[in-house]
Amino acid sequence: MAATAxxxxxxxxxxxxxxxxxxxxxxxxxLDAVLLIGSAGVTYATGADTPTADVGVARPxxxxxxxxxxxxxxxxxxxxxxxxxxxxxxxxxxxGLHLDDDHDAAALGTAVAERTGTGAVIGVDxxxxxxxxxxxxxxxxxxxxxxxxxxxxxxxxxxACIRRAQHLNERAIAEIxxxxxxxxxPAELTGAFLECCAGLGATGTVLDPVWQVVAxxxxxxxxxxxxxxxxxxxxxxxxFADGDLVWVDTGVEVHGYGSDYGTTWDVGAAHPRRAExxxxxxxxxxxxxxxxRPGATGADLTRxxxxxxxxxxxxxxxxxxxxxxxxxxxxxxxxxxxDLGDEVDAATVLGPGTVLVLExxxxxxxxxxxxxxxxxxxxxGGCERLSAPGTPExx
Amino acid sequence: xxxxxxxxxxxxxRLLDAMTAAGVDALLLGxxxxxxxxxxxxxxxxxxxxxxxxxxxxxRATRTAHLLATSDAGLPAFLDVDHVYGPSWDLxxxxxxxxxxxxxxxxxxxxxDGTDPTVExxxxxxxxxxxxxxxxPLLRGVRRRTSPADRAGIAAAxxxxxxxxxxxxxxVAPGVTERRLSGxxxxxxxxxxxxxxxxxxxxxxxxxxxxxxxGERTLxxxxxxxxxxxxxLDGWLGLVARTRAVGGxxxxxxxxxxxxxxxxxxxxxxxxxGRPVGSLRARPDVRAVDGLGTxxxxxxxxxxxxxxDVCWIEVAVDGVLLGDVVHVGTDATVPLTGxxxxxx
Numbered sequence: 001m002a003a004t005a006x007x008x009x010x011x012x013x014x015x016x017x018x019x020x021x022x023x024x025x026x027x028x029x030x031l032d033a034v035l036l037i038g039s040a041g042v043t044y045a046t047g048a049d050t051p052t053a054d055v056g057v058a059r060p061x062x063x064x065x066x067x068x069x070x071x072x073x074x075x076x077x078x079x080x081x082x083x084x085x086x087x088x089x090x091x092x093x094x095x096g097l098h099l100d101d102d103h104d105a106a107a108l109g110t111a112v113a114e115r116t117g118t119g120a121v122i123g124v125d126x127x128x129x130x131x132x133x134x135x136x137x138x139x140x141x142x143x144x145x146x147x148x149x150x151x152x153x154x155x156x157x158x159x160a161c162i163r164r165a166q167h168l169n170e171r172a173i174a175e176i177x178x179x180x181x182x183x184x185x186p187a188e189l190t191g192a193f194l195e196c197c198a199g200l201g202a203t204g205t206v207l208d209p210v211w212q213v214v215a216x217x218x219x220x221x222x223x224x225x226x227x228x229x230x231x232x233x234x235x236x237x238x239x240f241a242d243g244d245l246v247w248v249d250t251g252v253e254v255h256g257y258g259s260d261y262g263t264t265w266d267v268g269a270a271h272p273r274r275a276e277x278x279x280x281x282x283x284x285x286x287x288x289x290x291x292x293r294p295g296a297t298g299a300d301l302t303r304x305x306x307x308x309x310x311x312x313x314x315x316x317x318x319x320x321x322x323x324x325x326x327x328x329x330x331x332x333x334x335x336x337x338x339d340l341g342d343e344v345d346a347a348t349v350l351g352p353g354t355v356l357v358l359e360x361x362x363x364x365x366x367x368x369x370x371x372x373x374x375x376x377x378x379x380x381g382g383c384e385r386l387s388a389p390g391t392p393e394x395x
Numbered sequence: 396x397x398x399x400x401x402x403x404x405x406x407x408x409r410l411l412d413a414m415t416a417a418g419v420d421a422l423l424l425g426x427x428x429x430x431x432x433x434x435x436x437x438x439x440x441x442x443x444x445x446x447x448x449x450x451x452x453x454x455r456a457t458r459t460a461h462l463l464a465t466s467d468a469g470l471p472a473f474l475d476v477d478h479v480y481g482p483s484w485d486l487x488x489x490x491x492x493x494x495x496x497x498x499x500x501x502x503x504x505x506x507x508d509g510t511d512p513t514v515e516x517x518x519x520x521x522x523x524x525x526x527x528x529x530x531x532p533l534l535r536g537v538r539r540r541t542s543p544a545d546r547a548g549i550a551a552a553x554x555x556x557x558x559x560x561x562x563x564x565x566x567v568a569p570g571v572t573e574r575r576l577s578g579x580x581x582x583x584x585x586x587x588x589x590x591x592x593x594x595x596x597x598x599x600x601x602x603x604x605x606x607x608x609x610g611e612r613t614l615x616x617x618x619x620x621x622x623x624x625x626x627x628l629d630g631w632l633g634l635v636a637r638t639r640a641v642g643g644x645x646x647x648x649x650x651x652x653x654x655x656x657x658x659x660x661x662x663x664x665x666x667x668x669g670r671p672v673g674s675l676r677a678r679p680d681v682r683a684v685d686g687l688g689t690x691x692x693x694x695x696x697x698x699x700x701x702x703x704d705v706c707w708i709e710v711a712v713d714g715v716l717l718g719d720v721v722h723v724g725t726d727a728t729v730p731l732t733g734x735x736x737x738x739x
Contacts, residue, residue, distance in 0.1 A: 039443035049608055051597065052442045054627045056428030056690030059444050080607040098693040100531055124512075126446040129529035132510045142513055144446075187588045195582025198574055203608070208440045208590040222468035223476040230466030234439045235590055319465050319482050330441070338484040 005167030007160045009255065014157035015047040015085055019067065019074070021150040027069045029146040032120035034067045035112055035135075037099060040329035041065070041125045041147055043256040046076050049083030052204025052253060062099055066112055075115065077108065099128040109134030123147075148333045152325065153353035159377060159386070161257035162326060162355060165202070166375055166387045169252050169259035172196040180265050182242045186211045186235045197252045206251030206258040206330045208235060213244045216271075216368035226319045229363060231371075242268035245368040251330055258330045260357045262373035263390060277362045277370045282391045284308045284315045284360045285374055288322070292376055292383040294352050298323075298336035298345030305337070305360060315360045323356045326375065331357075354378045355386065399548060399630035399689055400435030404473045406537075407433055407453070407460055413537045414455050420502035422530050423493070423518070424451040425509045428690040431630040432538055434460050437469035440590070440627065447509025449489070449518065454498040461496045463489075486517045494521040506530025538688055540703045545631075545688065546722060549705055550731050552589065552633025553720055556626045557734050559584040560635050563598060563624065567639050569616045573598050573609035580624050589626035589633075597623040601638065601714030605682070616642030619738070621716040630689050634707055636718030640738040648738055651713035655680070656736045658710045659717045666706055666721055666728045669699045683709040687720055705731070 022045055026034050036042045039050065039058060042065045050063050064077040076084055079096030094111075097104040105128065112135070116122060122135070123143025154162070176192045190209050197205070210232040215221060224230045232249050240246065244267040251258045266274055287304040305322055309315040316322040322337030334348045334356070350356075356376045363369035372390030376383045400406045410433055414422065424430050425447040427438070433453065450463040460474060467476040480492040494500055505525040507515075515527060541549070562583040563576050576598035599606035601619035614620055623636040638655075640648055658680045665675055666684070673696030675684045686692035687707045700706070700723055709718035719732040 037444075038446060051607055054428070054440060054442065054632075055426060055444060056627070056632060057625070058442065059426055059428065060685070060691050060693050062444060082604070082606050083608060101693055101695055103696070126444075127510045127512065129507075129510055129531055140512075187590065188586050190590045191582045191585030191587075194585045195578040198578030198581050201574070204442060206442060210439065222466040224466045225476065225479050225481040226465050228465075230468050232439050233466065233468035234437050237588060335484060339488065340484050 005164050007163065009157050009160045009164070011047065011157070011255065012087060014155065014161070014255070015087060017155040017157065018044055018047070018150070021153070021155070022067060022147065023069050023071065025146040025150040026067070026123055026143065029123065030121055031069055031123040031141070031143065031146065033069060033112070033116045034123040034143045034147070036065045036067070036125050036143070036147075037062050037128075037131070038125045039063070040327075040332070041143075043328040044147070044151060046074050046088070047085040047256070048076055048078055049203075049256075050078070050080055060098060060100065061096060064097060064099070064108065066115060068116065075111070099131050102130045102133065105130035105134040109138070113138060151327050152333055153351065154327065154355050154377075155353075158257065158327060159355065161255045162259070162375065163386045165252055165254040165257050165259035166261065168197065168200045168202055168254060169250060169261040170388050171200060172252070173248070173250065173261060173263070177265075180240060180246065180267060182267060183239050185237065185239045187237065190235065193250065202252040202254060204253040206253060206260075207249070210247070210249035211235060212247045212249075213238075213240065214247050214368060216245060217366045219365075226317075228317045228319060229361075229369075231317060240267045245271070247371055256328050258326060260326055260330065260373050260375065261387075262359055262371055264370040264372060271368060273364060273367045274370065277364065278391050278393065280309065281315075281360060281362045281370050281372060282393065284362070285358060285390065288358055288360070289374070289376060289383060289385070292350065292356065292378060294350060294378060294380065296350050298334060298348035299342055302337045302342070302345055309362070313363055315362055317361055320359065322360060323358050326355055326357050350378050352378055352380050399432050399545070400471060403435075403544070404471070405542065405544070406435070410453060410534075410537050411455055411458050413533055414453070414506075417533050418504055419506045419528070419530065419533060420455050420504050421499050421525075422451075422453040422506045423449040424453070424530075425449060425507070429508055429534055429538070430462070432689040434462060434474060435471040435630070436462055436464075436474070437630070438464070447507065447511040447514055449493045449514070452493060452496045452499055454496065454502065456498040456501065486514065490517045490521040493518065500524070504528055506533060508534060535692060538692070539686055540701065541688065541705050541722070542703075546705065546731070548629055548631040549633065549687065549720065552626055552628035552631040553635060553731055554633065555584055555587045555589045555628050556624050556633040556635045557732065558587060559626065560622055560624050560637060560734060563622050564637075564639055567614065567620055567641060569614055569642055571614050573600065573612050573614070573620075576620070576622070577609045584624075584626045589628040597621065601716070603714075605711050605716050614641045617645070619648055619714045621714070623716065623718065632687055632689065632691060634687065634718060634720060635732050635734055636709055636716050637734055637736065638715045638717065638738060644738040647713075648715070651715045652736070652738050655710055655712040655715040655717045658712060659708060659719060659736075662708050662710065663719065663721050663728055663730060666700055666704075666708070666723055668702050668723060671697050671699050673697060680710050680712050681708070682711050683707060683718075
């Protein structure tokens with residue numbers, strides 16, 4: 001039987017399994033330790049809780065993780081000690097550092113050198129200038145390829161987190177959806193959504209909720225440099241009006257894992273072409289879903305999508321993707337259908353445990369279009385949908 | 396729609412003047428809070444940190460900025476679609492677009508706000524005459540000194556945070572969960588147009604140290620509940636922290652609140668030009684003295700305060716948390732926050 005959104009999440013096992021995956025990949029890449037300062041990587045490596053924050057707050061107060069590949073426990077530098085995972089001994093939880101401050105960065109550099117020894121190879125996911133100066137005597141390489149490989153395959157508890165976040169997001173949308181009407185403002189919708197998500201147990205949001213009124217023709221603005229609809233853009237303040245086409249994109253967090261909920265609303269009566277567009281979107285989703293199985297490549301997915309809409313526009317936004325992974329980052333590997341091109345897609349081979357968010361778009365310039373998102377887990381025999389169906393007739 | 400600069404290029408001009416003084420020919424900026432300070436662009440807000448990518452280019456020779464975006468949505472009037480370069484997942488394609496920004500190819504000293512090794516190598520190949528330098532001190536110096544318009548933006552953000560806090564205070568009662576208080580804050584500020592909480596609202600029953608994560612804990616009579624709320628409005632941060640007693644304060648709680656307020660006032664009064672921040676942070680019970688604008692900016696311990704700095708001060712005494720945003724004025728340092736400090 002398919003798991004439900006209430007499936008238990010074993011946080012100890014979640015942390016242990018992730019760290020094991022990271023250490024395995026980092027060791028295979030020849031790294032003696034991984035020093036992480038990016039929020040998605042630190043969450044993955046340690047499970048440390050940090051308050052959801054705008055970049056203007058998150059960047060000056062980074063959480064930092066040093067993960068040795070010899071199997072010993074990570075060290076964590078955090079501004080929020082009550083968010084440290086219980087499996088870290090107290091002497092592994094250290095006060096938060098300002099990584100744009102030479103003094104703090106030098107202290108981190110010294111701590112890293114002491115714990116890894118000279119001559120060690122340290123993988124890093126990002127650097128501030130101060131940190132770069134502090135690590136100048138150590139050998140540092142980009143840790144992101146190893147980190148990406150670790151995150152590509154989700155553990156059962158990660159899948160349970162994504163499922164729970166998505167289910168929570170879907171419930172919140174179901175609750176606030178009826179508010180969408182002429183005269184309601186995007187801010188009112190956002191307020192109701194955030195309040196609802198907090199009440200349901202979300203620990204934060206991934207992005208500002210997007211309720212973007214999209215003009216039915218790209219030429220009507222905003223002026224696009226891609227030829228496609230400019231999406232997503234920051235929320236407007238004007239009330240919704242009868243006939244508005246609204247593209248929705250929201251994400252909330254549970255244990256550091258994001259949901260990704262996309263849909264399309266017509267305010268008032270739907271455009272006459274909308275039903276046909278939804279059924280074409282369903283057809284694209286079904287064709288792509290049918291292609292998802294272990295051994296399939298990203299190119300198999302883009303081909304399935306293009307063939308379903310043969311002779312029409314590429315059925316996704318070309319500055320984004322047809323599909324992306326999701327985990328402790330809102331969009332992570334694999335990215336399929338990007339402007340990196342068919343060769344990269346053909347080299348992207350799916351395996352069991354990878355989670356994909358499909359986000360196709362049907363667009364008929366002049367009549368607008370529809371988008372939605374569905375989340376798939378690649379299984380041994382094919383795939384399983386973790387989200388509710390994204391198209392209305394399938395719900 | 397208003398933004399940190401509105402349609403005014405005052406910030407960009409201040410930055411260009413500082414670049415001239417520092418001998419910096421161009422800037423490549425990756426951090427969104429800095430980009431919104433410079434350009435006033437109102438763009439989608441995402442949580443958490445991201446590695447450096449060249450998302451904004453400022454060129455001294457042309458005195459203008461270019462932005463990585465898919466359209467002109469949210470741009471101020473002085474930057475049109477010709478100042479937009481499109482995104483790419485391919486670093487080489489992106490570097491080609493960045494290098495094509497007028498005037499950048501001739502820039503010799505190029506400041507950046509991050510040093511991702513892979514990105515820097517690719518950019519270096521496309522900008523062969525450029526030497527990359529740390530733009531952090533230049534940016535911090537320019538951003539720190541607030542103008543009256545900047546402070547009006549910060550005050551508006553604080554206003555929204557305070558109204559959110561008022562809603563939370565109205566919800567504090569025995570039997571209510573911490574999570575519901577957080578939801579009440581998020582709901583109110585969202586309805587007021589501040590869509591992104593500056594940080595997840597911490598509304599927690601006080602313990603021996605301030606807690607950061609609201610949970611399912613239920614408030615009971617006799618509890619102190621710490622309320623820390625932040626918003627981003629038009630790019631500016633607004634923060635406030637207060638503590639309320641659930642069902643009436645005890646004598647001990649009242650004296651803790653008095654001690655916390657005394658510390659907050661002492662630190663506020665001591666935030667004067669020339670004073671190094673480290674000496675203020677070292678006081679007992681002081682939890683934060685940081686710069687505040689479009690980010691919560693660390694001020695180095697030895698860095699003296701200056702006129703028109705705006706700071707976030709947070710103190711905690713025996714479960715009573717208080718936080719104010721203050722302006723270091725010419726004659727005095729005054730709170731921009733205006734919520735009663737008492738526990739009732």
